[in-house]
Amino acid sequence: MTVTPASRIFSYLGIHLPDPNPRLSADEVKAIYATTYPELATAVINGPEAVGDKLRYEFLKNLGVKG
Secondary structure (H helix, E strand, C coil): CCCCCCEEEEEECCEEECCCCCCCCHHHHHHHHCCCCHHHHHCEEEEEEEECCEEEEEEECCCCCCC
16 A cells, blocks of 8 residues: 655635645745735635645635725
């Protein structure tokens, strides 16, 4: 029996983002992509959700109320 870790899928606003390093946590991946998408700095991570043989993480904008 061989155990292989599930590959991960990251998405933001319908854009599929490749996993930069499987050893990083989802928060570390979010921090990496926050340099390209600054709004990810305050985003919420939804997941993981099993999709076939992959784990799907979605970055969701953290909508706040001003005032």
